[in-house]
Amino acid sequence: MRRKIQGRSLFTRKKAKGRSLKSYLLAVLALLGVIYAAIFLWPVVPDQSNVQDALVYKVKIAPQSSLANIAKQLQEQGLSTPVLPFQLSAKALFVGSKLKPGTYLLPTRASLGKLLLQIARGDRVRESIAIIPGMTIWQLRELVDSHPALIHQTKGISSKALLQSLNLNYPGDEGIFYPDTYVFDPDEPDINIYRRASAAMQKQLAQAWEQKDVGSPLKTSYDLLILASIIEKETGRSSDRGLVAAVFLNRLNQGMMLQTDPTVIYGIGPRFNGNLRRADLRKDSPYNTYMRKGLTPTPIAMPSKESLQAAIHPAESKALYFVAKGDGSSHFSETLNEHESAVDRYQRKSAPKTN
Numbered sequence: 001m002r003r004k005i006q007g008r009s010l011f012t013r014k015k016a017k018g019r020s021l022k023s024y025l026l027a028v029l030a031l032l033g034v035i036y037a038a039i040f041l042w043p044v045v046p047d048q049s050n051v052q053d054a055l056v057y058k059v060k061i062a063p064q065s066s067l068a069n070i071a072k073q074l075q076e077q078g079l080s081t082p083v084l085p086f087q088l089s090a091k092a093l094f095v096g097s098k099l100k101p102g103t104y105l106l107p108t109r110a111s112l113g114k115l116l117l118q119i120a121r122g123d124r125v126r127e128s129i130a131i132i133p134g135m136t137i138w139q140l141r142e143l144v145d146s147h148p149a150l151i152h153q154t155k156g157i158s159s160k161a162l163l164q165s166l167n168l169n170y171p172g173d174e175g176i177f178y179p180d181t182y183v184f185d186p187d188e189p190d191i192n193i194y195r196r197a198s199a200a201m202q203k204q205l206a207q208a209w210e211q212k213d214v215g216s217p218l219k220t221s222y223d224l225l226i227l228a229s230i231i232e233k234e235t236g237r238s239s240d241r242g243l244v245a246a247v248f249l250n251r252l253n254q255g256m257m258l259q260t261d262p263t264v265i266y267g268i269g270p271r272f273n274g275n276l277r278r279a280d281l282r283k284d285s286p287y288n289t290y291m292r293k294g295l296t297p298t299p300i301a302m303p304s305k306e307s308l309q310a311a312i313h314p315a316e317s318k319a320l321y322f323v324a325k326g327d328g329s330s331h332f333s334e335t336l337n338e339h340e341s342a343v344d345r346y347q348r349k350s351a352p353k354t355n
Helices: 002-041 067-076 083-092 112-121 137-145 159-165 191-209 221-234 238-253 261-268 278-282 305-312 336-346
Strands: 056-061 102-107 127-130 181-184 321-324 330-333
Touching: 002 083, 002 112, 056 067, 067 083, 083 112, 102 112, 159 191, 181 191, 191 221, 191 305, 221 238, 221 261, 221 305, 238 305, 238 321, 238 330, 261 278, 321 336, 330 336
Parallel strands: none
Antiparallel strands: 056 102, 127 181, 321 330
8 A cells, every 4th residue: 555655646746747847838938928029019110100201210230240239329320229138139039140230221110029130131221333334434433423322432533543542553444343233232432332343343354364365466454455445335236246356356466557436436535425527537646546556545445244255255257347237237348348338338328437
């Protein structure tokens, strides 16, 4: 009888212990439920209902900020984010080390939990600026200077000062920025766009220059950049790019003048009104390739990767001339007589154009 009682006592104690553990777990889960409910119900973003058209609240988090610093930055921008609750909530959601800097648009009366998860995802405002192939430095600087999301540190500075800021040693700042779309955070200094674009061009230029043929008349990578920019401006159809490159390289090899309108137009500058006159072709300038042999002193635009590659790998052709056909493509000729016939055929109603 005693053994039976002892057995029941042991079973009872185990059962009671199990009930205690279950109660403890339930209490922990209930506490966690309260904590998470508080995190996701506590509104920290100000109510903007009294502000006309205000659907979101804009805040900015600086790079390399600790949790405490982020909480303080948000407080300074009008959010209800006491440091300790903010830190504990971030750790409770396992995002303490995942909060990303940037500019955020937060829903009115968003909770602390939604705020933390949005910042952890990096769901922030992003801006962009596109450098288009064939764009000139004047167009690029105007584009950057007018972008409302950039901090304008370079506006009004000279080309020389811009090059010094980028640690580049070139005769000018034309052609040295790679055409692409650059994404950035609002209120980023505009020099960062120039820095990224110039670094991208240096990379593309170096890769292309490594592929240069021994017999190429191009002496430096800067020569490559210049020729690629001329090819960019003279190519009406991408399929003609290699042939356009071949014409110019053939002319350089034979000591002929390039005789290309875009260089003359570039020499006229931003005041060019779209009408290239015979008088312009007869006016000497470093960019008048009807009067001077060789390449221009600088590029005349921002060349694409395709134009860089065309200058390095031109089409196999003996052509020395080309004329626009009126449909975006060009007719290529090896002899002057053939070229003059093509000019008469495709541009009969206009003055002959020799390239």
